[in-house]
Amino acid sequence: MTTRPFNFSAGPAVLPEEVLAQAAAEMLDWQGSGMSVMEMSHRGKEFISIARRAEADLRDILAIPANYKVLFMQGGAIAENAILPLNLSRGGRADYVVTGSWSLKSQKEARKYCDVSVVATNEGDGHTTVPSPSTWALSNQAAYVHVCSNETINGVEMHELPDLKALGSNAPLVIDCSSHIASRPIDWSRVGVAYGGAQKNIGPAGLTLVIIREDLLGHALPVTPTAFDYKVVADNDSMYNTPPTYAMYVAGLVFQWIQRQREGELSGLAAIEARNVAKARLLYECFDTSGFYATKVVPEARSRMNVPFFLPSDSLNDAFLAGAKERGLLQLKGHKSVGGMRASIYNAMPLAGVQALVDYLNDFARRHG
Ligand SMILES: *Cc1c(COP(=O)(O)O)cnc(C)c1O
Numbered sequence: 001m002t003t004r005p006f007n008f009s010a011g012p013a014v015l016p017e018e019v020l021a022q023a024a025a026e027m028l029d030w031q032g033s034g035m036s037v038m039e040m041s042h043r044g045k046e047f048i049s050i051a052r053r054a055e056a057d058l059r060d061i062l063a064i065p066a067n068y069k070v071l072f073m074q075g076g077a078i079a080e081n082a083i084l085p086l087n088l089s090r091g092g093r094a095d096y097v098v099t100g101s102w103s104l105k106s107q108k109e110a111r112k113y114c115d116v117s118v119v120a121t122n123e124g125d126g127h128t129t130v131p132s133p134s135t136w137a138l139s140n141q142a143a144y145v146h147v148c149s150n151e152t153i154n155g156v157e158m159h160e161l162p163d164l165k166a167l168g169s170n171a172p173l174v175i176d177c178s179s180h181i182a183s184r185p186i187d188w189s190r191v192g193v194a195y196g197g198a199q200k201n202i203g204p205a206g207l208t209l210v211i212i213r214e215d216l217l218g219h220a221l222p223v224t225p226t227a228f229d230y231k232v233v234a235d236n237d238s239m240y241n242t243p244p245t246y247a248m249y250v251a252g253l254v255f256q257w258i259q260r261q262r263e264g265e266l267s268g269l270a271a272i273e274a275r276n277v278a279k280a281r282l283l284y285e286c287f288d289t290s291g292f293y294a295t296k297v298v299p300e301a302r303s304r305m306n307v308p309f310f311l312p313s314d315s316l317n318d319a320f321l322a323g324a325k326e327r328g329l330l331q332l333k334g335h336k337s338v339g340g341m342r343a344s345i346y347n348a349m350p351l352a353g354v355q356a357l358v359d360y361l362n363d364f365a366r367r368h369g
Helices: 017-025 045-062 076-088 101-110 230-235 245-260 268-290 314-326 351-368
Strands: 068-073 093-098 115-121 142-148 173-176 193-197 208-213 306-309 341-344
Touching: 017 245, 045 068, 045 245, 045 268, 068 230, 076 101, 076 142, 076 173, 076 193, 076 208, 093 101, 101 115, 101 142, 101 173, 208 230, 245 268, 268 306, 268 351, 314 341, 314 351
Parallel strands: 093 115, 093 142, 142 173, 173 193
Antiparallel strands: 068 208, 193 208, 306 341
């Protein structure tokens, strides 16, 4: 294989090279079918087998309990900001925790469909903490409680999901896990719905995953578009309308790739998580010891996936990015709302990529410090 640059994009983002190679090899003729996956009927036996395997493998990786449905949808997490309240709110009240740009957007959109209460926010500290769940002003009337478990733009991650029952709420927890799904296990005993766009950590853009506890199906508001009614989608095995077939196929290859990973005694998601922990540690350690770079998120809330960082002066940003590109380190510019730089180090970013970034960071600091 030729050497590809290391791509630190926040999304659409790096995919495992093995997966891209397999998709390329199967492009013109999927397993003797004479068709590309793109050319197949979603109702034919070939694609049904691809979809079934993708779901089974995802269930295996994330240990999804049998009483949860896996829905393959479209529209991205931003469409879910509307689809979710349409399906779950019953027009009543919903509690939202704001921890960054994405959850801020979610609660804003939900206001079109239900009474939104922001029960905690970290706006006061510039989205750099996770407010302690014991301080959340939860209502016992809420139809659900929404959090973004990894804020892609701000780099804030919930390393433990809240136990709403212990906090006196019977509402299901809904997590937007777009940017860290399949990077670590999910504690399903605490989650009613998990959703996310595929293009950060599991595949190409166009596919949205919704994993929902069965008792939460069947409460959509009458105005809900039929194709976005979770119960309709579930009852039709995600084939009420044409699902994003090619994106599902590639995501399925990524799930198989996750299952193949080994790290010492660990395999599958455990191996991936151990690697993610090691990658994040290496990068944050570089920032913490450099005396040159700054990060803003408090250590307990630092994301393992998205790492915003700042140079001592914005006037160095262009030189930093140009030098990075020369070394094959791509897409490090920060989101415009936060500024500075951001390195997204998703599952498919190898440790060698983070090491190459750290080498460059140290070198740049020596030359400009
Ligand atoms: C990227 C992202 C979104 C938006 O996803 P779209 O696919 O563009 O709709 C929402 N939430 C989080 C946490 C994200 O990372």
